[in-house]
């Protein structure tokens with residue numbers, strides 16, 4: 001759905017299947033964050049078209065992290081038609097550990113080429129300015145994308161509504177997860193779009209959610 005000017009959020013509502021939330025940001029350089037599973041991209045693109053957003057205009061695809069339910073859908077794009085980006089650490093982890101592990105489980109990740117690496121700091125796409133924040137814990141090279149002008153935070157699988165991402169998968173790190181969440185909790189956020197489940201709208205609701213997570217879920 002279209003949330004505000006330029007911002008479209010597609011939450012995955014089907015409880016019987018695993019697929020991530022996707023975010024599309026329109027502009028001079030239209031960007032899709034987390035395309036999701038490959039067999040669901042058709043549905044995502046249909047939903048975008050129904051909202052007047054044109055998936056054919058997507059120029060950049062960002063993967064918050066390289067789990068198949070977030071990035072497998074990059075294979076839906078013609079080779080060279082979009083630029084794929086994730087962090088270098090995540091890319092290296094996937095090639096060394098993630099891919100062999102998935103293959104052992106009889107799963108796969110389609111081959112893809114990363115066009116450029118995202119580093120912590122400012123990312124300018126067209127007229128939009130984003131902050132890329134390195135948020136390891138769920139995976140070693142996980143990223144969160146913050147849009148300061150709109151106070152929108154896209155957190156991948158780090159935090160959810162009343163929940164946190166798993167740190168028991170390969171490359172997960174519970175201590176790093178906690179530190180990453182503590183960093184994100186300091187940001188002024190009006191809309192939190194997690195990698196799965198409902199979005200959290202309104203600064204006070206976002207604050208309450210971080211407080212709940214930090215006080216109740218991450219105490220040890």
Ligand SMILES: [Zn+2]
Pocket residue numbers: 065067138157
């Ligand atoms: Zn994940």
